[in-house]
Amino acid sequence: MTGARQTKSLRALRRCLTELDVVLPLLTEAEEVRYYERLHRLATLTAQPHP
Template identity: 45%
Template sequence: MSRVNRSPQHDDDVARLWQEHLLAAFPADLRGAELAGVDMVLLDASIAGCVSTWKDNGGVLDRERQRLLDNCIADLDQVMPLLNDAEDICYYRRLRQLARLVSDTGPQPTK
C-alpha cells in the first residue's frame, strides 16, 4: 500500500480523535480482560503507540508499525461485536476510527 494524500480534514480528524482518546478513561471492566483471545489493554496500547509514532513522524509509519496497526484493526473487528457496555463500545469505536484513519495513509515509502 502506498501513502495516500491526506487532506487537512483528515489530519484534523486524527487530532480530534487522538485528543478525545487521551482524555478518555480506559473502561474499568475491560482491565485485564481478553475477548476472542485479544488482550484489551494491549490492543489499546498498541494502537496508541502506532498513532503516537505516526504523529511524531509527520504522518507516516514504518512497515512494521503499519502491519501491527492493520493487525490491531483486524482484532478490533473481532472484539467489537462482543462488547455490550455502551461506554466500552464508544471507547473502542473511537479507537477503531483513529486506527483506520492512520492506517489508511499507508506505510512510509521505501527509499
C-alpha cells in the same frame, strides 16, 4: 520514518484493526462500544498512507 519501519508499523496497525473487529461482538455496554469506535477510528486514520 524509514520505508521498512513504516511498513512494519502499518502492518501492526492493521492487525490491531482486525483484533478490534473481533472484540466488537463481545461489547455490551454503550460506553464500551463508544470506546471501541474511538480506537478503531484512530487506528484507521493512523494506518492510512500519507503522501
